[in-house]
Structures are given as structure tokens and as C-alpha cells.
Amino acid sequence: MSGPRVRRKWRPTLGLIVFSVLIAVLALPTAIVIWFRALNGTTSQMGPVEFAALAVAFGITLAVAYILTRTVTGPIDALIARTEEIGRGGHAAIQPLKTYGTREIATLSQSFLDLATRLVDRTEYMRSFAAHVSHELKSPLTAIKGAAELLRDDDADKPITPEERRHFLDNIVADADRLDVLLNRLRELAYAELPMTAGETCLANIVDELQHRFLTLVATAEGDTETRFALSLEAGTIILGHLADNAAQHGARHLWITASKDGHRMIVVVADDGSGISEGNKELIFKPFFSTRRDVGGTGMGLDITRAMLQSHGGSIRLMEGSRAGTAFEITVPIAL
Template sequence: MTAPKVRPKWRPPLALIVYSVLLAVMALPILIIIWFRATETTSIRMTPAEVGALVVALVLTLAVAYVLARTITGPINALIARTDEIARGGKTAIRPLESYGTREIATLSQSFLDLAGKLVDRTEYVRSFAAHVSHEFKSPLTAIRGAAELLRDDDAEQPMTTAQRLRFLDNIIADAERLDILLLRLRELAQAELPMAQGETSVEDILPMLRKRFPGLEIFGLGDTQTAVALPFEAAGIVFANLAENAAQHGATRLDLAVAADVRTVTILVRDNGSGISEGNRERVFQPFFSTRREQGGTGMGLDIVRTMLGSYGGAIRLEQTAGTGAEFEITLPLRA
């Protein structure tokens, strides 16, 4: 979810409020002394002037208390109550306060709203991710268990044929390989969530690895391929290998990496000549576990890993519109520091 924004308007800084309160408090005894010296009375009973001075002091004290409550203690207490409500699972509590008082409290509240929104998103992501992972693992595990039970319970009087036995063993091997792929993707996702050591690389550095790993693809680097970006070699390998694998699974035979750099960022267009992405699937390609090539070994985690990895290093990826066949992704990354 998108965290609500604090309404921007001028608010006094906290220092101004504190200094004003201190000056007001310091002014109270000075005003009283000046008042009594100006009236100079020896009567035991309080004169109207003395009563007036006490009333003024009381009014000023109440005014100071109101200012402090309105600008500091009230918003802070409301923020504390809102935090407790969110901690108890109150998602509807993620909304702006009615009053912020000072500029600093407004900034603090906005940071709180942003953090609360991210925590809610992360909680929902983890819940959905756990459900998808359990589903993805359940299918091959169930198939392996079923095949193993059939092999174990083979009837000695009517044993299965060699072809049947080999078919069950092949199914077990294929499902085990799928589990290996899922575990590899989970490790890559963990690396994407927790950035590796800082480093830099270029498309020119990545091309030999991609060509060796995907011999069925003609991979070309175009433009400023020697420009280094703020992405370590291992992270860059994960990003572009996932994009190349995605292209290969969609029948591509050619992959182009076109690089263009400006003052601060590098843009890399990754284009293939595969079957492309249908209009109905464009909004879903970055969703975890969404795949249209599950039969060919697709896990639906590749593009989510790419987006997460790039985000960890200040980059981004988006799917571009293509006129003909194939798919095109635009990657933006900061230049090396």
C-alpha cells in the first residue's frame, strides 16, 4: 500500500516553540517585580494592582501550557496511541494525524507513516510469499512421494515393467531438479533482499559469462558497453542471467543489451526476439511465482529477483511497449561513485 502523505503547510519549528516558552516563563517574574515596584504599597491586603498581576501571571501560565499541549504533547501522545493501534494490527490507523504542531513532529509523523506502510507491505509480502513457496514445493514433493511409494509397493507377483520403473525414476529426477531450481531462486532472492558488497561492473564484463551460460542465444552489447555502473559483478550476473533465461524460455534466439549513459545514470535496454509478453500479462510479469512457462522449468521468480536486486542498488526496471515480437526491458542504474 502507498503510505498517506502529511499535508504540506507552514509549521513553526520546535526550537521556536521552546525558546518562546522559555522567554515567556522568564518574563513572568520580571513583569511581577516591575509591577510591584511601580505600585509600592505597604498594605497587608492585596491591592487591585497585585490581584491584576497575579491574574496576568495565571493567564500567561495557562497560555504557555496550552501552547505546549497543542504543539508538542498532544501530537506526540496521538502518535504514540497511533503506534500502539498499528502494533495491535490496526491497518486503518496508518493515516495522518489531525494536528502536528511543529515542523519536526510533522516530519517525524511522515517518517512513521512511511515506515508503517513498508512494514505492512512487507508483512503481506511475506505471508503471500510463504503461501506461494509452500505451494511450489508441495507439487514436486507430492509427485516424488507418490512415485517412491509405487516403487516401494511394487507387486512381486506382477512387477512393473522396466519402462514403467524408468518412467517413475525419471519423474523423481525431474521433480528433484525443479526443487533445486526453486532453492537456487530462493537463494538469489535472499541475496537481492540483502545487498552484497559495493562494487561496479559493465555490460562488457557480463557478456562473456552470458554467452557461455546461454549458448543458444546470440547476445550482443550495443552502445556504451564499457561504462561502469554501481552494481557488483555477482549481482549483475544474477540480473542479466535471469533476463536471458526469461528470453530463452520464450523462444528467443537473440538478446541485445543497448547501453546509454548520461551525467548520473546509465540506461540499459534489454531486447529479445522471443514470443513476447501478452497485453493481459504485462501487469503481472513482476509478481512472484507468476509464470507462463512452468512446463519449461519457469519458476516465476526471475523478474521479481531482478527488480529486488536492482532496487537494492538504487536501480529500477520496467517493461517497455514493443511494436513487433519480443520483449524489451529498460534498466536504469546509477553511475559508479
């Protein structure tokens, strides 16, 4: 479905309006000269002073026309052309204009370039994401189909043994569970991509939720645990829940969560005592579907969901060099107003 369209009708161009105004300005001194000559009853040819006045007016009009063309109509036409170029060429066409003319046009152009960059990045991300999702869903579906066909085509002369039947059924259940996890992650990612939803909570409330969900982890809240920040309890639990889940999968037994104020932001450091992240994987952990535990059900979507949800709430996340053994992440999120 296409978006709203501007109603088609004739509208004057900016250049037409500008030059019409300039012609009117040029006509003004001519009209004044004619008016005063008519009042004085003068019918002789115009004198040098009158010619000079009209020449000066004409020269000023041309100068103003040149300035307006360079500072207004030219940059706007260039911005329109750049818009069409970006629509055809993507990232390669996102380049600044040669001239902007006025501060307002420069600000408009920068806003447009920022928006175009986000839209093109988003398009490329969705294209890559769709390819990854197709691959991730295809693998368990293929395994389920293969196991089901083997069970369906069981030969009466050479029947499948109970152990083989149980093995195939276990594979079907395991792959179905993996599909269920993937679909849950996709729902969380869709929630993360929504505009910021109203709500606020504090670290103490989130840690209470985590302690109920992760019984093998001892979650400890430290620092400013009562200041409320601009995350709903559900969003905060999803964000820290993914970090807690990663920690538990890597053998962590303790989770230290420390909060502190920094102006209008909360800085939340989440550290664990698990096996940590290898140097070779530190640059890959935020990539969608990257997982070192795929064989035990890891989807590689947790950190991508965490980052997307924080960005939709005006926050961010980065990997730290932890002071404790294990892994440490720093999260920033706005304080609730």
C-alpha cells in the first residue's frame, strides 16, 4: 500500500515566485518615474538622472536574483535531485551538497541525509535479516520434514526399531522447540522495533524479576537501584534477561548489576563470572544470528534484540573490558522525567 500522495494540481515553482517578485520590485521605480512625470506634466524624454536610477534598480535586482538563486532555489533544486539519486543509488548517493546557501537549508539537508542514512541502513538490515531468518527457519523445518518422512515411510519388512523411532521423535521435538524459541525471539525483536512505549521502572524491580526467572544465577543489584529510568518493567526485563540468559549459558553463577547516574542518563553495568568472550568473537557478538552455542539451542538474536530495544528507548549498549572474570556490558538509558 502506497503512502499519502500530494494532490496533483498546478503550483508555481519557487523560481517563478522569486523572479516574479523581483520583476515587481524592478517595476516599482519605473512606475514611480512615470507617475511623477505625469504629475509634473513632463512629456520630454527621461533625463540622465532617471536613466541612472533605473539602471541602478535593474542592477540591484539582478544582484538580488543571483543571490536568491545561489542561496535558495539552487540548493533546493540540488536537494530534490539528490533525493531522487538516493532513491536509485542507495548508500553511494548519500553525499553532502556542494553549497547550501542558508543555515535553514543546511539544517534541512543534514536532517534529510541523516534520515536517508537511517532508511537505507534499515533497508539493508531488513534484507540481510530476512535472509538469515529464512536460513534459520529452514534448517529445523528440513530436519522435521526428514524425520517425519522416515517415520511415515516405515517399511513393514524392515521396521524402524523403537530406539530409532524415539531418536527421530526426539529430533522432531528438539527442532520444534528451536522453532518456538526463534519465533519468540522474532516477537521480541518486533516489540523492540516499536516506537518507545510509555513506562518506567528501577533496577531493583528488574533484578527481582530476573531472580525469579533464572534460578541458577545469583543476581545482585548495586549502586543507585531506586532511581527510575525510562524503560517499562517488561522492556527492562527483556533487555537484562537476554544478558542474564547469555551469562547462564556460559556457565556464570553470579550476575552483578550496578547502576549510577550520569546527568540525565542511567549507566547500568552488567557483569558475570562466566567463561567470557574470546578475542576473536568480540567484534561479532552484536551481529544477528551469531552464536557460539547453536548446538544447544542458541539463536544469536539476544544481543541484537537488546540493542534494538535500547535504541528505540534512546539508550545504548557496549561490551566492556570487565574487571572481573567473565563478561561485562555497559548500558545507558534515559532517566524517567
